[in-house]
Amino acid sequence: MAEIPTQxxxxxxxxxxxxxxxxxxxxxxRVIRFARVRRSGLERYVEEHGIDYHKxxxxxxxx
Amino acid sequence: xxDREYYNELDHRRAAARLxxxxxxxxxxxxxxKLTARERVEALFDDETFIExxxxxxxxxxxxxxxxxxxxxxxxxxGWGKVHGRTCFVASQDFxxxxxxxxxxxxxxxxxxxDMAYDMRVPFVSINDSGGARIEEGVVGLSGYxxxxxxxxxxxxxxxxxxxxxxxxxxxxxxxxxITDFVFMARHNSQMYITGPAVVRSVTGEEISANDLxxxxxxxxxxxxxxxVYEDDLACINGVRRLLGYLPQNSDDASLVVPGTEVDExxxxxxxxxxxxxxxxxxxxxxxxxVDRNSFLEVQEGxxxxxxxxxxxxxxxxxxxxxxxxxxxxxxxxxxxSDKAARFIRFCDCFSIxxxxxxxxxxxxxxxxxxxxxxxxxxxxxxxxxxxxxxxxVTLIMRKAYGGAFLAMCSKGVGADIVFAWPIVEIAxxxxxxxxxIIGRHAIQTAEDPSAKKxxxxxxxxxxxxxxxxxAEHGFVDEVIRPEExxxxxxxALDMLRTKRQTRSERKHGNIPL
Numbered sequence: 001m002a003e004i005p006t007q008x009x010x011x012x013x014x015x016x017x018x019x020x021x022x023x024x025x026x027x028x029x030r031v032i033r034f035a036r037v038r039r040s041g042l043e044r045y046v047e048e049h050g051i052d053y054h055k056x057x058x059x060x061x062x063x
Numbered sequence: 064x065x066d067r068e069y070y071n072e073l074d075h076r077r078a079a080a081r082l083x084x085x086x087x088x089x090x091x092x093x094x095x096x097k098l099t100a101r102e103r104v105e106a107l108f109d110d111e112t113f114i115e116x117x118x119x120x121x122x123x124x125x126x127x128x129x130x131x132x133x134x135x136x137x138x139x140x141x142g143w144g145k146v147h148g149r150t151c152f153v154a155s156q157d158f159x160x161x162x163x164x165x166x167x168x169x170x171x172x173x174x175x176x177x178d179m180a181y182d183m184r185v186p187f188v189s190i191n192d193s194g195g196a197r198i199e200e201g202v203v204g205l206s207g208y209x210x211x212x213x214x215x216x217x218x219x220x221x222x223x224x225x226x227x228x229x230x231x232x233x234x235x236x237x238x239x240x241x242i243t244d245f246v247f248m249a250r251h252n253s254q255m256y257i258t259g260p261a262v263v264r265s266v267t268g269e270e271i272s273a274n275d276l277x278x279x280x281x282x283x284x285x286x287x288x289x290x291x292v293y294e295d296d297l298a299c300i301n302g303v304r305r306l307l308g309y310l311p312q313n314s315d316d317a318s319l320v321v322p323g324t325e326v327d328e329x330x331x332x333x334x335x336x337x338x339x340x341x342x343x344x345x346x347x348x349x350x351x352x353x354v355d356r357n358s359f360l361e362v363q364e365g366x367x368x369x370x371x372x373x374x375x376x377x378x379x380x381x382x383x384x385x386x387x388x389x390x391x392x393x394x395x396x397x398x399x400x401s402d403k404a405a406r407f408i409r410f411c412d413c414f415s416i417x418x419x420x421x422x423x424x425x426x427x428x429x430x431x432x433x434x435x436x437x438x439x440x441x442x443x444x445x446x447x448x449x450x451x452x453x454x455x456x457v458t459l460i461m462r463k464a465y466g467g468a469f470l471a472m473c474s475k476g477v478g479a480d481i482v483f484a485w486p487i488v489e490i491a492x493x494x495x496x497x498x499x500x501i502i503g504r505h506a507i508q509t510a511e512d513p514s515a516k517k518x519x520x521x522x523x524x525x526x527x528x529x530x531x532x533x534x535a536e537h538g539f540v541d542e543v544i545r546p547e548e549x550x551x552x553x554x555x556a557l558d559m560l561r562t563k564r565q566t567r568s569e570r571k572h573g574n575i576p577l
Contacts, residue, residue, distance in 0.1 A: 023371050041552045042105040045098060046297075053572040055106065056301040057310045 006033075064455035080118040080135035084159025085111065086131035091176065092159055095554075097229060097252055097422040098296040100140045100157035103190050106300040107153060110142030116179075117172045126168060127192040127199040134160045137168035138193075141176040143185075146307045152180035155190035158230050163193030165236065166200045170207020176412040177214040177572060184313035186223040188303060191240065192230030193303040208235040215242040220413035223310045225303055228279075228289075229296050237288075242541040244410055245290045245306060245362070248279035249299045255282060255289075260292035284365040287399060292365070309360060309381045311414050318381035318416060322358035324377060332546035336423075338487045340463055340494075343389040346371055346421060348382060353377075353550035359384070374416070377554055383411035386421035387472065389462075396468050397428040398441040405575075412452035417557055420449075423462040425494065427471075442471060443576040449477040453571060455560030457553055458541065460531065465493050475539050480563065481556040483549070484531035484540045491528045495521050 005013070011034050019026040039047070046053045054060075066156065070286055081101065083089060089099055098106065101534040118136050122129060138160035145151045154173040156163040165173075173189070173555050180187035197204040218224055219242065226240035227247040234253045234323060240246045240255065254276035263269050263276065282289035291306070293299040311318045328351075335348045350359050354375035369391040375382050385404050387394035413417055427433070427442055449456070449471070459481040464472065473479045484490070488542070492498065499507075504519040510516035527533070534540045 040105055041099065042102040045093065045102055049093075051297065053297055055110075056304040058319070059323060061305070061323075061360075 076119060076135065082134075082137075083157050084134065084161075085242075087118040088159035094293060095252065097192070099157070099159060099190070100155040100163075100190065102528065103229065103296060103300060104140055104144070104153055104155050104229075105186060107190075107308075108146060108151070109148065110114055110416055113142055113144035115140060117141055117175060120168045120172055121374070122166050122168045122197075122200070124197075124200045124203070125435075126201075128136070129199045133163060137162070137166060137172065138163050139169045139172050141172045143179070146186075146304055149187045149307075149312055150153065150174045150320075151188060151307065152183075152185060152189065153188045153278045155481040156193045156230075158192040158194075161197060162352065163191075163230065164195060164204070165193060165207050166197040166204040167207060169197075170210055173207070174210050174214055177211070177218065179213065180222055181218045184222055184315070186225065186307060186310065186312060187218065188225045188227065189239065189243065189426060190227045190229060190300075191232045191236065191323075191356075192228075193236060194231055195233045195236055206233070208239070211239045212242060215239050219244075219315060222313045223307070223414065225306065227303055228255055229299060230254075231273075233257070235261055236352075241288065246288055247291045247293065247299050247302055248282060248289045249296055250279045250292055250294050251405075254295070259410045260566045272354070284362070287363060289365040289366075290319060290363050305360065306374075309376075309416075311416075314413055318414075320379040321376060322395070323376055324378045326351070326353060326356050327550045328352040329547045329549045332485075332549065336485075336487075336546075337370065338462075340489065343393070345390055346386040346388050346394075346423070349421065350375065350386065354382070354384075354501055359455035363403055365523070367397070367556055368576055369394055369397065370400040370404050372404055377550075377557065380557075381416050383407065383416045383418050384421065385473070387424045391424055392428060393425050394423050395426050395428045396424060396442060396445070396471060397433055398438055400470075401438075401441040401445045405448040405484060408445075408448040408452055412448075412454050415454055417455035418452065418457070418473065418562065419553060420456070420458045420479070422458060422460040422464050422469070424468040424472050425465055426464060426468050427466075440576050445471045446477055447573070448577050449473050449479075451575075452478065453563075453567065454567040455563050456480050458482045458558070459549065459553065459557045460488045460490065462487060463494075465489075467492055480560055481542075482540050483542055483544050483552055483556075484534070485546055485549075486531065486543055488531035488540075488543075489529040490531060491538070495524045495529055499524055557576065 014028050015026050019029055073481045092099055121133050129247050140155045143150055146373050154176045177187055224243035225245045226243045229249050229252055237255050254273045254277045260271055260273050260276055279292045283292040291302050293302050331352050336344050358376040359373055369388050371386045371388045373384055375384055427438055456473055457478045458473045472478055499520045507513045507516050531540050531543050535543055558572055
């Protein structure tokens with residue numbers, strides 16, 4: 001099973017992603033506040049029940 | 064600065080409304096394999112687009128201990144959101160609050176959402192999971208159903224209305240879904256019946272389970288009440304999202320154009336459709352040779368299988384298809400097939416969805432069972448629906464088209480704009496054997512060699528009538544085409560018909576034979 005990342009690792013990943021998006025170095029980004037986005041009821045249900053779920057999007061049938 | 068207390072009160076109330084019937088009841092709902100009302104709404108809409116309205120409404124009833132049982136929102140979640148970027152309204156009953164029972168406040172919330180959907184001319188989706196009318200509220204709660212039926216009827220043909228049954232739906236509650244355009248059911252969690260097993264037992268003595276009485280499979284195969292059946296809540300709601308992708312927002316709107324993979328495998332048709340009229344084939348294979356890849360969405364797949372109906376896309380544009388299915392009852396028309404096709408044609412006509420009719424029909428099914436059950440009345444619905452429809456109507460006669468059934472399957476007479484036929488087609492009053500036995504009876508009986516005479520007459524009849532050219536000579540067929548020309552001709556015809564405008568004489572409404 002994959003290891004659950006720590007809060008520090010999550011912040012580091014977020015900073016790296018933002019830096020890449022902004023074409024800058026991660027050292028130029030300062031984290032002022034960090035909060036984990038709460039999962040929705042449906043996300044929790046799907047995860048807790050191990051359901052393979054993909055919300056239908058237009059054109060999916062053409063895949 | 065505003066006092067923090069304002070926000071605390073709001074946060075507290077919002078949280079209370081979102082709790083529904085509470086953690087224990089939510090867990091029980093999950094144990095049954097069911098989602099909560101809010102989870103269903105989340106699954107229906109594009110992410111983060113749902114806006115709830117009236118979440119602070121409360122029941123005004125205080126009889127029979129209701130004072131202690133009141134829950135903010137009164138057992139339903141209503142509001143709007145986006146499906147494929149287009150606005151849509153929803154009412155999702157919350158079984159965790161009083162079993163989703165319908166009281167006065169709940170009915171008000173549902174009606175408010177319906178009114179808004181109607182006024183904005185956008186689809187309305189009703190997710191039903193309710194034990195029925197809230198007994199404690201008496202006739203005040205019960206009468207809410209009538210308000211819903213009225214709104215369903217007013218919106219019929221104006222906006223698409225979809226019912227999703229994800230739990231019990233009993234008694235009067237059944238009639239709202241029945242008025243709406245499409246009914247979805249989940250195989251293991253849905254039941255619809257006017258009277259449940261206990262009442263059936265006490266009144267008639269019949270022992271029957273809830274699922275055998277009104278489960279998803281029964282309504283999908285026997286009663287025809289249900290249009291789509293899926294295994295569970297999530298699959299069902301994904302099915303709704305898929306269906307909405309084919310529909311316009313309202314009767315004045317155009318359906319979405321959804322670019323897909325265009326397909327033209329019509330060269331395969333001679334391998335799929337045998338020229339021997341007695342051999343069957345799956346007409347869905349024919350459809351798949353020319354509609355956009357995997358775009359055919361069959362409606363009422365398990366009911367009246369002798370006719371296939373559904374939506375597909377051609378060049379990304381929605382199309383309604385009606386096709387005789389020769390693998391069931393040889394594709395003949397009977398009571399249920401007539402009803403099924405007629406209602407679908409009327410839906411497409413309401414919402415400006417062009418019709419393509421694929422014909423391979425031997426007859427209306429003969430026999431006393433059909434006659435006594437009203438094949439005249441039911442068959443008339445099909446003729447009426449085609450005659451009434453003013454949308455583009457393209458007909459492709461694939462193999463045989465006999466008698467009254469030929470006329471009923473969107474012939475020129477009932478308003479087809481363009482009729483194509485393949486060269487193997489036989490168009491006649493009836494099949495050769497039946498015709499010769501009637502018109503050649505005397506000649507056969509008095510012949511020196513009756514069987515030789517019969518063969519001679521059969522050959523003569525076949526040569527004269529069992530082809531598409533007599534009909535083409537009289538203008539009943541516009542063009543006899545090669546199978547590999549099918550897609551191009553249908554696309555060209557629909558393109559030409561895009562600007563079609565037909566008006567019928569002004570009247571209150573027609574009187575379809577119900």
